[in-house]
Amino acid sequence: MLRRVSSFVALVALAVATASAIGPAAPAHARDLDPYRGLGTWVDVFDYTARTQPQGVPPPVTPDSVDDMAALGVRTLYLQVVNPVDAPPTSLFDKQLLNELLSRSHEAGLQVVAWYLPSVTKVKTDVAMLRRIAALRAGGRGFDAIALDLEDTSVADVALRNDRIVELTKRTRKLLGSDRALGAIVYPAVQTEVINPSLWPKFPYRRLASSIDVWLPMTYFTYRDAESGYRDPRRYTEESVTRLRENLREPHAPVHVIGGIADLATTEDYVAFRKAARHTNAVGYSMYDFRTTSSAAWRYLREGVSDDAS
Numbered sequence: 001m002l003r004r005v006s007s008f009v010a011l012v013a014l015a016v017a018t019a020s021a022i023g024p025a026a027p028a029h030a031r032d033l034d035p036y037r038g039l040g041t042w043v044d045v046f047d048y049t050a051r052t053q054p055q056g057v058p059p060p061v062t063p064d065s066v067d068d069m070a071a072l073g074v075r076t077l078y079l080q081v082v083n084p085v086d087a088p089p090t091s092l093f094d095k096q097l098l099n100e101l102l103s104r105s106h107e108a109g110l111q112v113v114a115w116y117l118p119s120v121t122k123v124k125t126d127v128a129m130l131r132r133i134a135a136l137r138a139g140g141r142g143f144d145a146i147a148l149d150l151e152d153t154s155v156a157d158v159a160l161r162n163d164r165i166v167e168l169t170k171r172t173r174k175l176l177g178s179d180r181a182l183g184a185i186v187y188p189a190v191q192t193e194v195i196n197p198s199l200w201p202k203f204p205y206r207r208l209a210s211s212i213d214v215w216l217p218m219t220y221f222t223y224r225d226a227e228s229g230y231r232d233p234r235r236y237t238e239e240s241v242t243r244l245r246e247n248l249r250e251p252h253a254p255v256h257v258i259g260g261i262a263d264l265a266t267t268e269d270y271v272a273f274r275k276a277a278r279h280t281n282a283v284g285y286s287m288y289d290f291r292t293t294s295s296a297a298w299r300y301l302r303e304g305v306s307d308d309a310s
Contacts, residue, residue, distance in 0.1 A: 031178065031179070031180070031181040031213050032179075032181060033181050033213060033214055033254055033283055034111065034144075035076050035111040035112075035113050035144040035145040035181065036076065036113070036145065036181065036183060036214045036216075036254070036256045036283050036284045037075065037076075037256075037283050037284045038075040038076070038284050038285075039073055039074055039075055039076075039284070039285065039286065039301055039302060040074060040075060040076040040077070040078055040113075040256070040284055040285070040286035041069055041074045041076075041077060041078065041286055041287070041289065041290040041293065042078045042080075042115075042258070042286060042287075042288045042289035042290060043061050043065075043077060043078070043079050043080065043289060043290050043291070044080040044289060045080045045081075045082045045094075047059060047060055047061040047289070047290070047291050048060075048061040048062065048079075048094075048097065048101065049094055049097065051084075060291050061290060061291055063097075063100045063101050063104045064104075065290070066101065066104040066105050066108050066110065067104075067108055069105075069108070069110060069290065070108040070109055070110055072295075072298040072302070073298060073301070073302035074110060075110065075111065075284075076110060076111045076112070076113055076144075076284070076286075077101075077105050077110050077111070077112050077113070078113045078115050078147065078286065079098075079101060079102075079105075079112055079113070079114055079115070079143075080114075080115050080116070080117075081094075081098060081114045081115070081116055081133050082116065082117065083129060089125050089128035089129040089132065090128065090132065091132070092132055092133065092136065095136070098136060098138075099136070099138040100138070102136070102138040102139075102141075102142075102143065103138035103139045103141075106138070106139065106141055107139075111144040111145070112143050112144055113143065113144060113145045113146065113147050113183065114133055114143040114145075114146050114147070115146075115147040115148075115149050115183075115185060116129070116130065116133065116146070116147075116148060116149060117149040117151065117152055118148060118149075118150075118152065118165070118168055119152045119154045119155075120152065120154075120155055120161060120164035120165055120168055121154055121155060123164050123167055123168050123171070126168055127168065127171050127172070127175075130146070130171075130172055130175060131175060133146070134146065134175055134176065134180075143180070144180065145180050145181045145182070145183060146172065146176060146180060146182055146183070147182070147183030147184065147185050147214075147216060148165075148168070148169060148172060148182070148183070148184055148185065149185040150165050150184055150185060150186050151185070151186070151187055151218075153199070153200065158200065158201055158202065159202075162202065162203070162204040162207070165204070165208070166204055166207045166208060169182070169184070169208050169211045169212065170211050172211070173211035173212075181213035181214055182211060182212055182213050182214075183212065183213065183214040183215070183216050183256070184208060184212045184214075184215050184216065185216045185218060185258070186203070186215060186216065186217055186218070186244075187199065187200060187203075187217070187218060188217040188218060188219045188220075188236070188240035188243075188244075189203075189217070189239075189240050189243030189244050189247060190219075190230060190236060190239050190240045190243060191240075193243060195224075195228070195230070203247075205244070205247040205248050206247070206248060206249065209248055209250065209253075213254065214254045214255070214256055214283065215244055215248075215253060215254065215255050215256070216255070216256045216257070216258055217240050217241065217244055217255065217257060217258065218258050218260070218288070219233075219236055219237040219240045219241075219257055219258060219259055219260075219276075220258075220259065220260040220261060220288065221233040221236040221237065221259060221260075221265075221269065221273070222260060222261045222264035222265055222269075223261075224236060232272065233259060233265075233269045233272040233273040233276060234272040234273070234275055234276040234279075237257050237259065237273060237276035237277070237280070238276050238279060238280055240257075241255050241257065241276075241280040241282070242280075252281070254283050255280065255282045255283065256282060256283055256284040256285065256286070257273075257276065257277050257280065257282045257284075257285045257286075258285075258286050258287070258288055259273040259285070259286070259287045259288070260287055260288035260289070261287075261288055261289075261292060262287040262288060262289060262292040262293040262294075262297065263292035263293070263294065265287065265297070267297075267300055270287070270297055270300035270301055271300055273285065273287070274300070274301065285301075287301065
């Protein structure tokens with residue numbers, strides 16, 4: 001999503017074994033949203049794979065890190081699944097490591113949402129990867145939910161790009177059936193409507209709405225400058241959620257807000273961000289990402305901690 005993933009053409013995968021095994025899709029928001037609730041944390045491919053590290057440097061996040069997440073109060077691990085461009089979509093490049101992270105997370109009581117950045121340069125290829133990821137099982141259990149990271153602008157024609165993400169989202173919704181909720185990781189509406197309207201004009205919120213169960217706007221307030229007024233975590237997050245719901249014409253659309261970047265945030269930022277999550281009735285919240293969140297920060301992020309903490 002997110003900062004470092006732009007150097008990859010990401011290909012991930014989710015699905016059931018056969019089309020005949022897929023039951024009828026449940027109505028939007030009727031599915032279990034529990035994987036998106038409460039405090040989450042994010043891990044991308046640059047954090048947990050040896051292939052993305054400088055030679056000889058161990059990955060900063062390992063399966064052992066899962067126990068730390070659980071102890072810190074995390075409910076859900078948002079885990080990137082991606083294949084490099086030279087890896088076929090019929091296989092998962094990091095399958096063994098993904099299996100270990102998935103099984104350790106479930107043993108620790110965490111839910112796991114797989115997130116994937118589609119380029120939609122070839123929707124068929126994206127779907128093939130999603131099919132593989134949906135079929136992944138560790139200890140008889142797969143990913144608890146899937147989230148599509150809809151931020152790649154490789155397809156320059158905006159209308160074509162919109163048509164393709166709508167098609168991909170519908171096909172992913174069908175793959176997941178009635179059991180797993182589908183999330184959409186999106187640019188915050190403040191960014192695309194106020195700060196940089198040329199980034200992604202006419203984003204197809206309403207065309208996606210029938211397939212998406214939870215919206216995850218990337219409200220990275222640390223990227224904003226003080227002069228804009230949007231460096232304020234509460235203002236940036238709340239206005240982004242308000243604009244998102246207005247675009248959907250759904251005032252109670254389920255939202256999980258993502259703040260960031262964690263190592264650029266202050267104690268006051270964490271508190272303000274939690275207030276924004278509460279004030280918008282978000283189903284959940286998280287900071288991007290686990291590696292950059294200091295041990296001291298978690299006390300201000302955990303549920304049950306006073307918003308007046310300092």
